[in-house]
Amino acid sequence: MDARGAVARINLEAVRHNLRVAKQLAPGARAIAVVKANAYGHGDLTVAAALKDEAELFAVARFEEAQKLRAGGIRQPILLLEGFFNVAQLEYAARHDFHICIHQFAQLEALERTPLARPVTVWVKIDSGMHRVGFAPEQADEVFARLARVAAVLQPVNAMTHFARADEPEQRAVTEAQIARFQQVTKGRVKATALCNSAGVIAFPEAHADYIRPGIMLYGITPFGDQQGSDIGLRPAMDFTTTLIAVREHKAGEPVGYAGSWVSPRDTRIGVIAVGYGDGYPRMAPPGTPVLVNGRRVPLAGRVSMDMATIDLGPDATDKLGDEVLLWGQGLAAEEVARHVGTIAYELVTRMTARPRLEYIGE
Structure with missing residues (x-):
């Protein structure tokens, strides 16, 4: 009798397959593989290592998650989706090639006053309708102008946003309005853009832009409540x-x-x-x-x-x-x-x- 209890068996080939599905859906975009929250419970270091030849960047929510990946041998750039919250984190990010999302003026001010050993790559978070974090569209002029004067920031900067209702097909107009709002304030002003979470990758090809951010779909799960991953060719990981x-x-x-x-x-x-x-x-x-x-x-x-x-x-x-x-x-x-x-x-x-x-x- 084998009474060993609960086991989560993770199929890494399924994870790689699911990233390929995301890239096939967005053939002109590069992939930011989201491995926050311990790769959605699947083991962040192991999943990242399995994707190291296929993902251009990795993304995490917390600074400590990025530190763990870098200490574990992951060499790709790592995007901090919540950015940094003190000068020590900012300086560490610059030394270790973390891309920084900034979403509030306190972060912008820290960039302006902190000399860094090397410039950092910045992603400006635009609040196009999620209303959680991010700069309002009417603040974008000031934010981009100030960043352009910061020697510690690689120029030009990037921009990103996050969809609030892309997983609700009946609310398509809401996401289309977010796309239009984001494009209006970033057009011609940034190096690269990223709009699409998993739902966006699947349902909004017009928003694939330069980078996609597949998260839950990497693990074989659909973001749509009335479907399952196999409906779109994903494999449970x-x-x-x-x-x-x-x-x-x-x-x-x-x-x-x-x-x-x-x-x-x-x-x-x-x-x-x-x-x-x-x-x-x-x-x-x-x-x-x-x-x-x-x-x-x-x-x-x-x-x-x-x-x-x-x-x-x-x-x-x-x-x-x-x-x-x-x-x-x-x-x-x-x-x-x-x-x-x-x-x-x-x-x-x-x-x-x-x-x-x-x-x-x-x-």
Whole structure:
């Protein structure tokens, strides 16, 4: 019996395939591979190393994420999507070829007053409609003019924006307005532009520009709520699995688990699987959420606990201890599981804790 618990098996060839799909969708653009949040739960250093021959840049959210990549041997430029927040980070970025997104005047002022050992590449974040971070379009004239006078900045600068609703096909006009707003304030003023996240790469070819920023699609997951990655030729990069650690005979009318929230309508066999919210499997996954056992779909039964979950194997089940259980991956899309849970697949893959072991194939 193999009762090793939850394992995330990462197929690196699938990640490479998915980047190629993104590049095929945008043949005139270069690729910024987004590996923030530990490569969306897939292991940032290993994923970046797998993509080092195919991605022109990498992107992360946090300064510490970029440091980890550089210390781990990644040599491509790394784009800091949130920029820097003190002079020490700015000086480090200049020394280690980090590209810097700036989105507020405090960052611009730090660039103006800080002498650097070498110039940095700057991406100006334009708030074209997300209204989270970025310079408003009416501030662009001042920002570009001031940057042009900063000796520590490579000229000309780049510009980027982020779409708020590109994953909502019925809101296409919103994204088209963002594209137009961004192009109006950047045309003829920058070296390169980047607009498209994964949804933009797929749905807005007119906005592919110089660089694309594929994120979730690298991992085989679509950003569109009513689809799954295979619909557009993506391959799931993660098989999240566990093992069956108990099989119990269960009588009709008996509850299972905390609060007795699920009661069996029939005599059946209940399987106990070694996964719970201590591994990152969502506690809010309701009864009926599917898993795969020996190639067949069976439903969750009862409430997910910290270390275990229970599934209804059915009265005629022949499954045995140690059998592998697929929670999501090849054959059961993370997007489908997310719909049962009432969340998005992004959250499923990024919320895993340190307990599940990462195993890699296709290195």
